[in-house]
Amino acid sequence: MKQKINVWEGVYNCWEEAPGDDDVFEGKVWVDKVTSRAQKALTAHRSNETVSLAALNKDYILSVAGAMLLSSIDGNLCVLDFGGGMGASYLPLISSVPDFEKVEFHIVEGKIICERGREILEDFPHLHFHEQFPKLANPVHIIHAGSSIQYVSDWKELLAEFAKYQPRLLVLEDLMAGDIPSFITTQAYYGKKIRSQFLNINELIEAVRALNYRLIYKSRYTGEILGEVGPLPMENFPPQYKLNYGSHLMFEWMGP
Structure with a gap:
């Protein structure tokens, strides 16, 4: 049976009272781990992929983007969330900002969800x-x-619909997009099948750029699928269609 190790132990009144090894940060284990982490990040950064694994993100970024923008504008922050469920991104956003009453949030969803x-x-x-x-x-x-x-058949038309509002920021998260050919597949969902798009990320970026937006942020996104966090389960696809992780992209309007 594997012995459980307590990561933290003890409660002390002052720094000097707590026992500690002062040479840890110069020791071999620490230095080797920091070196290994740096080498992995450097290898990922130097890859030829459009979105590097060095920019791997486990969270949605709307709350950070919203908080930064809210602090720089007069009045309320207005957000339009397409396919936002029952406030899946609204509640984290208002929980993250001090002036939550200044957030006006609109969700576009199906009839029953609404x-x-x-x-x-x-x-x-x-x-x-x-x-x-x-x-x-x-x-x-x-x-x-x-x-x-x-989950939208004509994603370019959807982007054009977004652009009609001329938002300052366009935040696209958990995109099934990467250095792959664009293709359509079906997603298994509790005995049902959902048609789904996998997109070439550069095709997507160019489509948004044509709407007068410039890319200001990109990262990989790893979410939980089938109870596990990690690469997407696509072992059944030919190599050219395999996508390891989804992507987050944020675009800024370039003005009239």
């Missing part, structure tokens, strides 16, 4: 659900799409 979302989240007056793209009185600062573009 109806149930309004019931469950009725205590949030600044959260709104729409079954179609809404006409909004206030300018949209951020359009967010997390793990949703791949």
